[in-house]
Amino acid sequence: MPGRVVPGSAIVEPVVDIHLDPAWIDRALRADVAEGLTSQPKELPPKWFYDDRGSELFDQITRLPGYYPTRREREILEREVDVIAERSGADTVVELGSGTSEKTRIVLDALAATGRLRRYVPFDNSEATLRNAAAELAEAYEGLAVHGVVGDFEHHLGHIPDGGCRLMMLLGGTIGNFPPAPRKDFLASVAATMVPGDTFLLGFDLVKDHDRLIAAYDDPEGVTAAFNRNVLSVINHRLDADFALDQFEHEARFDPDEEWIEMWLRSRCAQQVTIRGLGMTVDFAQNERMRTEISAKFRPENIGPELAGVGLAMERLWTDARGDYALTLSRMVEGR
Template identity: 55%
Template sequence: MSTHGTIQLDVHLTGTDAGSALRADVARGLTATPKELPPKWFYDARGSDLFEQITELPEYYPFRTERALLRDSVDDIARSSGADTVVELGSGSSTKTRLLLDAFTRTGTLTRYVPQDVSESALRGALDELHDAYPDLALHGVVGDFTRDLDRLPGADPGGKRMIAFLGGTIGNLLPVPRHEFLTHVRSVLAPGEQLLLGTGLVTDVDTMIPAYDDAAGVTAEFNRNVLHVVNRELGADFDVDAFTHVAVWDADNAWIEMRLRAGRDMTVHVADLDLDVPFTAGEEIATEVSSKFRPEQIDAMLTDAGFETTRRWVDPEGRFALTLATAV
């Protein structure tokens, strides 16, 4: 039950958990064919700073397009939802969500905000700032992994309902099977009538999409290579980071941008903490991230398959991003 103006923090993910997950992901990914490293390991302090820089790049339209769309649509979203609890998955600094909180406050329904993130320090900082900005709002932070810890989210207040916000187009970073599993998991923790607000990048022209993930200044390239710095530091690996080139390609069949790291020469990388030697041939690639783009009918289909019904959708004027409000059935 929400309590007027209080702050609560539940921690379900510790540094030890993250270290174990990194070891498992690197051991599995660097022995797979083709090799891969999950994109969640981009985001140490340096990676988070690089991503903030990416959001300001002229080529990176997704962030500013969603922000503008959210700014134009928040009052309509709040009226259409009527939820008293807003939950945000992967909240980070919660900056875009302030637009939602302001709109839900204006409707008079909002009593609680539940930000969820993997970083305890980021969440603590966000909660302190939000408490200053919204002193009457109950804040309940949850440190956890949104792919597996959703059943630990606080339930709805008696007679109330929650809206889970999953913004930023992050759903596009999940491959089709994990994406379906995630949406089904979200549905499983919601009661009928509760809602999901989903942000999705839309399929647009390739000349617009590719530069968003391969900018002229090379910031995205540094962001991509940062995963190798993380593995070097955390697992005692000896990647020659500068020997890997950032690659971003459009896969039309799967409708996604695929980011890779391409080895510039033959080499063997030793990962000391795993006692693992990883051979690379010149031109061999590590898959690091996909960013799926969708068409409206695909969004509806994947939501229906997970047990939702599309209630409303808002799309920016250039047709590059969508916000979809879906209701659990």
């Protein structure tokens, strides 16, 4: 079939746009660290987990026995991908927080089978991870145009290339990393990039037994603990700080009022940390906790109204067989 994207040898060289240059990253990190370490309680944004090492660690987390979201999401994708491909009508896939793009192949294969697939746009903040995934997919799909964007969710969604009929995707439950107000702002920003005909495939981790939730964020292998402490390594490296990683204990908690998991780093002792790049010192009391991530869990009946609040009409909601996880497909409300 002319123009069909199938596995083969004809490779289109990927294009990668870089919006996170070293100066931008330095300014953003400085501002976040200065604000977060002088807050009460102390807090660091989870986006700073994801340097190249952090991306590797997170990929390991997704393969751990207790980390169910990846497997549940894959179950839904494999079962419903033909419906997703049909209802989206897409020839372009735009993946926010693309990472290694492993699950993406399920969607790309389904669209390739329709003969429509033309372009894949991965958006991620790790340049190395994005470039590796882009090269692999360009090689795997003959004629596939890969146009990567290295950027930040809060600042660079406007740089996503337009054109074609696009299926936007945010998988892995990443939407849960936003508290309610920033989450609404983010979803509104995504909706603002969409045009009539575009659709949005979005993954939500659902509320469930608290022990299972905590186990997913505190594995006995210690991979999540290493991932959590990696944010301190990023600050040490980029801001010439002297965090002693072994003096901070990883903790995961469930907040039943907010219905989210929180990840914290607890100081094992009273200590002072110097951040020479900022000209500041920070005191930690023994057992003082610093929050590094939230991961909100959702109830299916609340998802549609939340999407509607930013002008997105939910067309379908699917869950896995156990009801652990949900995928939704939505599109812009006509006339908005």
